[in-house]
Amino acid sequence: DTGVSQDPRHKITKRGQNVTFRCDPISEHNRLYWYRQTLGQGPEFLTYFQNEAQLEKSRLLSDRFSAERPKGSFSTLEIQRTEQGDSAMYLCASSLGRQEQFFGPGTRLTVL
Amino acid sequence: AQSVSQHNHHVILSEAASLELGCNYSYGGTVNLFWYVQYPGQHLQLLLKYFSGDPLVKGIKGFEAEFIKSKFSFNLRKPSVQWSDTAEYFCARPLYSGGGADGLTFGKGTHLIIQP
Numbered sequence: 001d002t003g004v005s006q007d008p009r010h011k012i013t014k015r016g017q018n019v020t021f022r023c024d025p026i027s028e029h030n031r032l033y034w035y036r037q038t039l040g041q042g043p044e045f046l047t048y049f050q051n052e053a054q055l056e057k058s059r060l061l062s063d064r065f066s067a068e069r070p071k072g073s074f075s076t077l078e079i080q081r082t083e084q085g086d087s088a089m090y091l092c093a094s095s096l097g098r099q100e101q102f103f104g105p106g107t108r109l110t111v112l
Numbered sequence: 113a114q115s116v117s118q119h120n121h122h123v124i125l126s127e128a129a130s131l132e133l134g135c136n137y138s139y140g141g142t143v144n145l146f147w148y149v150q151y152p153g154q155h156l157q158l159l160l161k162y163f164s165g166d167p168l169v170k171g172i173k174g175f176e177a178e179f180i181k182s183k184f185s186f187n188l189r190k191p192s193v194q195w196s197d198t199a200e201y202f203c204a205r206p207l208y209s210g211g212g213a214d215g216l217t218f219g220k221g222t223h224l225i226i227q228p
Contacts, residue, residue, distance in 0.1 A: 003155070033215060040121075042202045042218025043156070056208070056215050091156070101216065103148075103156040 002026060004104035006092050012110045013082055020078045021107045025094030032075050033101060034067055035091040036060070043091055049075060082111045114138050116145075116186075116203045118219035125193055126227050133188040133222050135177075135203030145186040146204040146216065147177055156202070162186065173197070198226045 005024045013019050025032045031050050035043035046065070047057045051072040061067075064082075069075040079086055089108050093101040119134040137145060147159040160171025167179040177188045186203060200221045207217040 035216075040220065042204070042221050043216070045207050045215035045217060048215050058207075058215070093156075098214070100158050100161065102158075105155050 004092055004094050004102050006090075006104040006107050008107055009105060010108045010110075012112065014112050015082060015084060017082055018078065018080045019082060019109065020076055021090055021092075021109075023075045023077070023092030023094075023104060025073070025075070025092070026096075026102055027073075029094035029096050029102070030072070031095045031097065031101075032069055033093040033095070034075070034077050035093065037089040037091055037106070038087075046077075079109075082109075084111045087111045113207050113217065114141050114205055115217055116205050116219045118201075118203055118222050120222050121220060122223050122225075124225045124227060127195055128192050131188070131190040131193045131197070131224070133201055133203075133224070135186045135188065135219060136184050137186060137203075137205055139184065141208070142206070143179075143181075144206055145177075145179065147171065147175070147186075147188050148202045148204060148218075150200040150202070151196075152199065159188070159201075193224075193226050195226045195228050197224060199224055 007022045033048040034046040037043045049069040064080045067077045089106040091106045092104045095101045115138045145162045148156045149159050150156045159175050160169045162169045162179045169177050202221045203219040204216040207215045
């Protein structure tokens with residue numbers, strides 16, 4: 001499968017714990033995006049990378065959230081001191097320049 | 113920041129009925145528009161996109177959308193729906209005015225159910 005992959009697909013954690021998600025984009029894509037989606041809403045943009053540079057960050061991205069793309073390939077999204085309001089589906093997408101964004105299956109986070 | 117709004121959150125149709133889902137976009141910036149679909153248990157995937165040129169855009173699976181600048185609209189249409197079109201449909205545009213396909217802002221989605 002050469003699409004966008006995300007790991008894990010599901011994560012259950014207790015409030016206050018840290019979690020990290022991984023996204024592997026389509027191999028030749030230089031742009032990588034993170035979104036968050038809650039029930040009954042469309043995806044909300046969090047941040048994006050062009051190669052290893054993080055170029056945009058949404059105001060939704062509090063200082064408990066950090067994302068990296070160290071070698072311009074896979075990316076990680078870490079949430080520190082999780083809160084119940086962080087429960088959501090976290091989506092990753094990638095694109096070649098300003099072309100179509102291809103989405104991964106998402107990581108569903110449940111914070112108890 | 114730009115935005116899009118979708119009018120219908122739940123639509124139920126019978127097979128072979130015609131479909132039109134509404135999407136309005138906010139004024140300003142470069143207007144690049146997208147419709148994405150999410151079939152049950154699957155990833156979001158692109159149905160069609162408008163960047164410039166012909167305002168009537170053809171997409172996959174028989175879908176089309178018309179960009180009407182005077183109405184700030186980009187409605188999705190299909191002349192005859194099938195049971196397999198049951199899905200969540202999202203309209204989207206770039207969040208910031210730079211255009212292209214940078215971070216996108218999505219509508220709340222329309223849950224379409226096609227009854228056999």
